[in-house]
Amino acid sequence: MSGTRLAGLTLITAALALSACSITGRRDPHADPAGATPAPSAAAAVPQVPPPPSDPFAVADAVPKYEPRARNGNPPFYEVFGKRYYVMGSSLGYIERGVASWYGPGFHAERTSIGEPYDMYGMTAAHKTLSLPTYVRVTNLQNNRSVIVRVNDRGPFVGNRIIDLSYTAAAKLDMLRKGTAFVEVTAIDPAANPIASITPITSAMLTAPAHPPPVAPAAATAAATAAPGGLFLQAGAFAERANAERLASRLRSGPYGTVFVSETQTSGRTFYRVRIGPVADVPAFDRTVKALESAGVSNAHLALD
DSSP states (O other): OOOOOOTTOOHHHHHHHHHHHHHHHOOOTTSOGGGSOOOSOHHHHSOOOOOOOSOGGGSOOOOOOOOOOOSSSOOSEEEETTEEEEOOSOOTTOEEEEEEEEOOGGGTTSBOTTSSBOOTTSSEEEOSSSOSSEEEEEEETTTOOEEEEEEEEOOOOSTTEEEEEOHHHHHHTTOTTTSEEEEEEEEOOTTSOTTTTOOOOOGGGGGSOSSOOOOOHHHHHHHHHHSTTOEEEEEEEESSHHHHHHHHHHHHTSSSOOEEEEEEEETTEEEEEEEEOOOOSHHHHHHHHHHHHHTTOOOOEEEEO
């Protein structure tokens, strides 16, 4: 990440400066590099990185504390790859479910959006719109492991990822091998006591199965639809059942898998949600989201039962 400073610039200039910073210094570490500008040499492309800690699980989570809003990395808005992102005025109350990725050696020691060098062995993360810095709890929805990280960077900007984690945070969530995981990200109020409910993760936990035993597809669909804890893709939510059924009927004729309408009560109001799933894994989620976008459904996202 380049060290472009935002202070003293106009709103538009600030947005463009951060956009350029993000494009050149923050890209998806798991994306196909074929379209990227080739580096002069492998040595120049990947900085020398110290070896990882012998036990990443011994690295303590970030400890939430009050920090003023950073001067760098917090313009009202910025643009990357033609898309505009609006930075939140406050992160309190933020909660989102989606796909997490992680970034490592290619970015180690480069300057983050907040102006600090990136430490892949620290407990940090990148997010597109949260106020910098923000402390968040990240929970792997496939194994219920949680960590607390400090968001000090912008990204990821490729695909439908909602957060980019450091190497160590990803290791503690057991997502290094696959590179991605379904997660829930919750902003933390530093005045609260967020550490109390976190069970320390140790290397011994890696011997436990990360996923439940496989079951027949039909049984899995029925169980996940009926029981809490299932992971689904939500294609829409409506106040009128007729509108939900209309979308569900259209999607059932496509290659999306099981499509159904569920009813929920929120603040005394009834909503009808069009859902697809359960979703087996991140690749299946990505394929379905892409297919829905081609069909004109652009706001699909991960949802729990």
